[in-house]
Amino acid sequence: MNLKEAAAREAALKTLLDVVEAEYKAARAETRTALESAAETTGVRQVAVTLPDGPDIATVSLSSGEAAAKVVDEEAYTAWVRDHYATEVERRFITAVRPAFTDRLLKQMTAAGAAEYADPETGVIHEVPGVAIAPARARTHSVRFKKDGRDQVMQAWREGRLTAAILPELTAGGAE
Structure with missing residues (x-):
């Protein structure tokens, strides 16, 4: 890979990283709010995470501050x-x-x-x-992946199964 190709790859990955990071922060805040609401109304403090048409890949749990x-x-x-x-x-x-x-x-x-x-x-x-x-320390939540949960997320990404249900903002390319 020459300098121009390396720089182009870095710029593209940096752009994606920035977008993904912003979306991650928003999703994390939304999840925490939903977990806190569930804990208050029903006592539920954790939820299993399932991919569309797939297995459980993780557990998200509310922790106490x-x-x-x-x-x-x-x-x-x-x-x-x-x-x-x-x-x-x-x-x-x-x-x-x-x-x-x-x-x-x-x-x-x-x-x-x-x-x-x-x-x-x-x-x-x-x-x-x-x-x-x-x-x-503020109340927060954690994501604990099952043994092969991360691999299953990557496989679902490669197969295009995350686009419609989980990552529509990222895959739309900024289009409204």
Whole structure:
């Protein structure tokens, strides 16, 4: 393959990649919305994926998001640490809590599911101001292919079975 042919191939593949990526993102958002709606109304959190006139190739499942402790009010949090754990405060031009201490506290609060810290030395449970348990990872979904699911998708692509039902926007070539 010469330079001109290599460049033409790259440009064509880049165009297809961009179109497929945009369509994938839209399809993923549509799937997540439908899964969330199904989970809310019927409790269904997963669905089998079947090719047109073909076998099951994958399972799409809704996953739960995660919540974690995070500092939401830096001033309130720093004042609390300064009052209760002064050795964990570094004094510079500004007052800041040592990152390692914050990380340790946030991990413990995440595990407890509350913005509270139990001092292991005194047993005192502190309500920690400026920290909240908040979504750390958005709810999402996953696609898990069966052993030969990807191969079956590629075979259906080669045979033209994906065009009408699954990929009409891509195969129409931009025509309305």
